Amino acid sequence: MSQLDNCPNCGQVYIKNAFRDVCMDCYKQEEEDYQNVYKFIRQRQNRTATMEHVVNGTGVSEALIIKFIRKGRIQLAQFPHLGYPCDRCGTLIREEKLCVSCKKDIQTQLTQVDREEERQLEMKNLGKTYHAVNKNKR
Incomplete structure (x- = not known):
């Protein structure tokens, strides 16, 4: 069921649903950030990168990377030094x-x-x- 809510990132009103927990603008930004993180960690030299290294290498916040991991978008089996708290x-x-x-x-x-x-x-x-x-x- 959809309902109106304020985006937790920017405060803009959006229709909350089971697929997105942020507004469309923030969702698009998250998708770009995901692509940057994924491209970074898929490079052979970065597959053993720590969370700090990924954050510094991509400019994406640790909280957002953890969100990707918890949602299953980043599979930890392939990246031995990544995890979440x-x-x-x-x-x-x-x-x-x-x-x-x-x-x-x-x-x-x-x-x-x-x-x-x-x-x-x-x-x-x-x-x-x-x-x-x-x-x-x-």
Whole structure:
């Protein structure tokens, strides 16, 4: 579904849709920037370039290059020194949204929360134990 929005780059009003998240003018500029980045990294001597080298060599912002990577327009398998920051700590990663360390830390925290909830439930239920006494012994 299309809706009116302001372009996050220039502020111009545009029709936002599933294909573009910027106005037509900014979209055209992004496409030019993508072509510049792609031509740069496809050159044999630049295939092992770091993000800083690509930014300096093309004049395209790091944020825009990361946008191209996250949208799948630049495949990292062919470019070993490129990546994007982990959403939690900023460490350079090449897949998913979190680095291995952050995933492990979050999993540890979730496990601790689960254990604490189980312990609290056990403590709550401990006082509700009922014993039946059979007075009619034969």
